[in-house]
Amino acid sequence: MRTSLKLTAVLALAVASASAPAAARLIGTSAGPAFTSIGPLAFAPDGTLFAADRQAASILALDLGSQASSGTAGTKDIPAVDQKIAAMLGTAPADITITDLAVHPQSKNSFVSVMRGQGPDAKPALLRIDGAGKIDLVAFDNMKFTSVTLPNPAAVNATGRGGRTSSVTDMALVNGRLVVAGLSNEEFASKLWSIAYPFTTTDRGASVEIFHGNHGGLETRAPVMAFVPYTVDNQPTILAGYTCTPLVKFPIASLKPGEKIVGTTIAEFGAGNSPLDLFLYKKDGKDFLLMSNSRHGVLKISTAPFGTAQAITAKVTTPTGGVPFESIASMAGVEQMDLLDAQRTIVIARGQDGVRNLTAIILP
Amino acid sequence: MRQWGNTTACLRARDAGLPAGVVAVTRPAKTSACIAPLPHCLIAPLTIVVVIVSACTSTPAGSIQIALAESASGAAVRVTGLSSAELSSLRRVGNNDDAWHALLRVTVSGADVPVAGRYVANGAALEFLPGFPLDPGREYSVQFDPSRLPDPRPAPIVTTTVRLAAAAHVPSTVVTTLYPSGDVWPENLLRFYIHFSAPMSRASAGGIVRLVDDTGQEVADALLELDVDLWNDDHTRYTVFFDPGRVKRGVRPNVELGRALQNGRRYAIVVDAAWKDAHGQPLKATYRHEFRAGPPVEAALNPRDWRLEPPAAGTRDPLVVTFPWPLDHGLLQRAVGVARSGGGPLDGAIHVDPGERRWSFVPQAPWQRGHYELVVLTLLEDPSGNKVGRPFEIEAFERQAETPDAERQVLGFQIK
Numbered sequence: 001m002r003t004s005l006k007l008t009a010v011l012a013l014a015v016a017s018a019s020a021p022a023a024a025r026l027i028g029t030s031a032g033p034a035f036t037s038i039g040p041l042a043f044a045p046d047g048t049l050f051a052a053d054r055q056a057a058s059i060l061a062l063d064l065g066s067q068a069s070s071g072t073a074g075t076k077d078i079p080a081v082d083q084k085i086a087a088m089l090g091t092a093p094a095d096i097t098i099t100d101l102a103v104h105p106q107s108k109n110s111f112v113s114v115m116r117g118q119g120p121d122a123k124p125a126l127l128r129i130d131g132a133g134k135i136d137l138v139a140f141d142n143m144k145f146t147s148v149t150l151p152n153p154a155a156v157n158a159t160g161r162g163g164r165t166s167s168v169t170d171m172a173l174v175n176g177r178l179v180v181a182g183l184s185n186e187e188f189a190s191k192l193w194s195i196a197y198p199f200t201t202t203d204r205g206a207s208v209e210i211f212h213g214n215h216g217g218l219e220t221r222a223p224v225m226a227f228v229p230y231t232v233d234n235q236p237t238i239l240a241g242y243t244c245t246p247l248v249k250f251p252i253a254s255l256k257p258g259e260k261i262v263g264t265t266i267a268e269f270g271a272g273n274s275p276l277d278l279f280l281y282k283k284d285g286k287d288f289l290l291m292s293n294s295r296h297g298v299l300k301i302s303t304a305p306f307g308t309a310q311a312i313t314a315k316v317t318t319p320t321g322g323v324p325f326e327s328i329a330s331m332a333g334v335e336q337m338d339l340l341d342a343q344r345t346i347v348i349a350r351g352q353d354g355v356r357n358l359t360a361i362i363l364p
Numbered sequence: 365m366r367q368w369g370n371t372t373a374c375l376r377a378r379d380a381g382l383p384a385g386v387v388a389v390t391r392p393a394k395t396s397a398c399i400a401p402l403p404h405c406l407i408a409p410l411t412i413v414v415v416i417v418s419a420c421t422s423t424p425a426g427s428i429q430i431a432l433a434e435s436a437s438g439a440a441v442r443v444t445g446l447s448s449a450e451l452s453s454l455r456r457v458g459n460n461d462d463a464w465h466a467l468l469r470v471t472v473s474g475a476d477v478p479v480a481g482r483y484v485a486n487g488a489a490l491e492f493l494p495g496f497p498l499d500p501g502r503e504y505s506v507q508f509d510p511s512r513l514p515d516p517r518p519a520p521i522v523t524t525t526v527r528l529a530a531a532a533h534v535p536s537t538v539v540t541t542l543y544p545s546g547d548v549w550p551e552n553l554l555r556f557y558i559h560f561s562a563p564m565s566r567a568s569a570g571g572i573v574r575l576v577d578d579t580g581q582e583v584a585d586a587l588l589e590l591d592v593d594l595w596n597d598d599h600t601r602y603t604v605f606f607d608p609g610r611v612k613r614g615v616r617p618n619v620e621l622g623r624a625l626q627n628g629r630r631y632a633i634v635v636d637a638a639w640k641d642a643h644g645q646p647l648k649a650t651y652r653h654e655f656r657a658g659p660p661v662e663a664a665l666n667p668r669d670w671r672l673e674p675p676a677a678g679t680r681d682p683l684v685v686t687f688p689w690p691l692d693h694g695l696l697q698r699a700v701g702v703a704r705s706g707g708g709p710l711d712g713a714i715h716v717d718p719g720e721r722r723w724s725f726v727p728q729a730p731w732q733r734g735h736y737e738l739v740v741l742t743l744l745e746d747p748s749g750n751k752v753g754r755p756f757e758i759e760a761f762e763r764q765a766e767t768p769d770a771e772r773q774v775l776g777f778q779i780k
Contacts, residue, residue: 054593055597083475084477086472086475087471087472087475087476087477087478087479088477088478088479088480089479089480089495089496090470090472090479090480090481090494090495090496090498090499090502090504091472091496091499091502092472092499092502095499095644097566115566116496117496118565118566118567118640118642118644119563119564119565119566119599119641119642119643120563120595120597120598120599120642121642122566123496125495125496135477137480137495153698154698154699154741154743154771155698155699155701155741156698156699156700156701156702156703156709156739156741156772157698157701157709157711162694162697162698163557163596163597163601163694163697164596164694164698165593165595165596165597167592167593167594169592183590183592185594185595185596185603185694186603186692186694186695187695187743187745188554188555188605188608188745188749188756189743222608225590225591225592243588243590243608243609244588244607244608244609244617270617271585271607271609271610271617271620271621272585272588272589272607272609272617274588274589274590274591276591294589294590294591295589335591
């Protein structure tokens with residue numbers, strides 16, 4: 001089996017019960033959510049907005065209510081969006097951090113999560129940008145929401161997490177479960193955590209640790225930075241982008257605690273790189289994956305060979321390997337990216353002048 | 365202390381009807397207003413008109429005055445001189461944002477986007493409550509247009525600027541230490557921590573933290589830049605990862621570039637002073653941690669290789685545990701503990717010696733004769749990512765599959 005295993009990537013899943021997840025908290029409607037930090041974001045198909053609160057180690061499911069649809073449909077380009085958001089928040093662009101961008105599935109308004117200020121006292125903010133270019137601060141007062149607490153870090157004594165924090169890198173609603181990828185600032189572990197949605201007080205979620213293989217060895221515990229569910233050869237699959245920078249596919253059905261599954265590393269995008277965002281889109285009747293990266297810019301990848309792609313096993317002599325992809329040179333400086341509509345993506349990109357612009361771009 | 369001229373005017377909070385600790389002054393045109401905590405006194409020119417921002421019950425319209433005032437949610441921009449009738453109509457009108465902005469517009473000076481916030485017309489004044497606390501030291505422009513009142517008043521637009529007193533900050537934050545703290549780092553080091561003397565900004569280490577070799581040249585592509593917050597909660601510790609693709613043998617970046625550290629050579633981690641602290645100040649000084657690269661550490665952690673030195677019963681002397689090589693400083697704080705056999709974990713204080721090879725535990729209550737256990741969570745790692753029972757370098761899945769996946773291991777010891 002050793003040889004055959006060398007020919008494939010391997011993912012091992014195990015329940016991390018040492019870090020027992022807290023039960024979901026179901027909050028009434030009398031008070032809005034109280035974020036301590038915000039981002040990343042992800043929309044459910046029905047418009048529920050999932051927002052991670054890193055500092056509180058929780059994920060909130062927000063019912064945006066009328067704030068989802070009261071603006072002009074769509075998203076208009078906003079030059080110098082960081083300057084405008086900073087001004088709205090009463091501060092300077094250098095004193096805000098844009099943590100994510102997500103497009104509402106119905107209104108096509110863009111929602112931008114921001115941390116205002118520096119240091120541990122920075123405040124969270126959520127803004128909506130509509131089709132008329134109007135920027136509104138989303139009010140959390142009286143907003144309906146539910147929340148769930150991420151698993152506590154494992155510790156011999158229940159004395160808190162010490163210096164340990166966990167950042168959510170991506171999340172998506174997959175077959176009725178919210179799947180969350182994260183990265184700790186201590187353990188170098190790849191965690192996927194899934195919990196039933198709507199959140200209930202009985203489902204405590206399952207944490208799985210993923211290993212994936214490469215070049216005959218196992219590149220263990222690399223963090224999943226971005227992922228997306230996709231059907232490959234009629235099999236529901238997760239496509240996951242890791243640091244440094246393999247693209248791995250594995251069956252959604254394998255996301256069960258305690259099972260070991262065989263996955264496949266189908267592409268490599270180079271060293272010193274980390275995926276930022278990725279999404280699927282259709283163009284000319286064909287499916288593509290668009291992936292933004294910290295170093296290698298935006299890549300367009302046809303999904304056509306995903307089903308038949310051979311696992312990368314041998315040493316790759318070219319800078320990249322696996323399924324073919326196209327580098328989109330025109331999309332430079334992309335820091336945040338989401339699918340806007342059937343024809344366009346919306347990005348926040350940093351220009352050479354250091355200013356960040358919100359721009360809709362025709363899908364490549 | 366803020367200087368506007370050669371004459372001093374100081375308005376104490378109690379004189380102005382403001383909460384204790386607040387001073388407010390303003391002047392009618394081309395003005396600045398300032399709010400500062402007592403006992404600092406404002407120094408202002410003769411042209412200043414002191415406005416008593418008290419609970420005004422007078423009904424007639426007066427001259428419009430704008431000042432900062434303290435509200436329950438922080439500093440607010442307060443407009444006085446409005447008649448009771450004007451304030452009453454503002455309470456009834458139900459303006460939308462555009463109408464409010466046309467009446468009372470607060471912007472960061474130089475910006476053309478109004479600051480988001482709420483407008484409240486109370487019995488004495490119209491107040492703008494910003495959505496987020498105003499930044500100390502930042503200038504805000506305020507414009508009030510009386511012609512946009514529900515019952516327009518034929519009066520000129522009033523403009524002014526306001527500013528919260530800036531706290532005096534100077535560069536004072538320093539790097540206190542790096543972990544691993546030793547002067548030999550294995551060439552396959554995966555992670556190190558930078559500790560600071562005070563909370564830092566949210567900025568990541570990209571372009572700030574560099575690995576330089578013994579010729580003074582930066583080692584390119586050594587450290588992993590992640591779009592992820594790697595601070596601890598109070599922003600006094602930052603985690604830096606070496607590019608794991610270069611650390612792990614056989615992976616393409618490793619094959620092409622090799623490891624960033626080479627056994628036997630000397631290096632330094634340089635933390636540039638440009639890194640901003642939570643007050644926006646740079647570090648007091650650039651920090652260097654010099655070390656020599658040693659052989660790789662590629663073995664799994666095995667607690668059975670550790671040396672335990674149990675203390676005597678009746679004392680609160682430390683239990684001392686010595687490791688064959690340095691372990692991860694952060695994880696040693698929570699992944700190792702002590703329990704009474706058959707009981708729960710003991711409360712006590714953990715100490716990790718410099719070099720991260722000695723861990724000690726002082727219980728809150730004296731040791732008693734009997735059996736104890738050193739509890740080790742298998743997520744414990746060394747700085748190269750080797751865990752208990754599971755090395756970072758795994759050649760084949762079979763070996764991984766054979767590894768017990770227990771969440772904890774225990775080492776029994778006796779207190780006599």
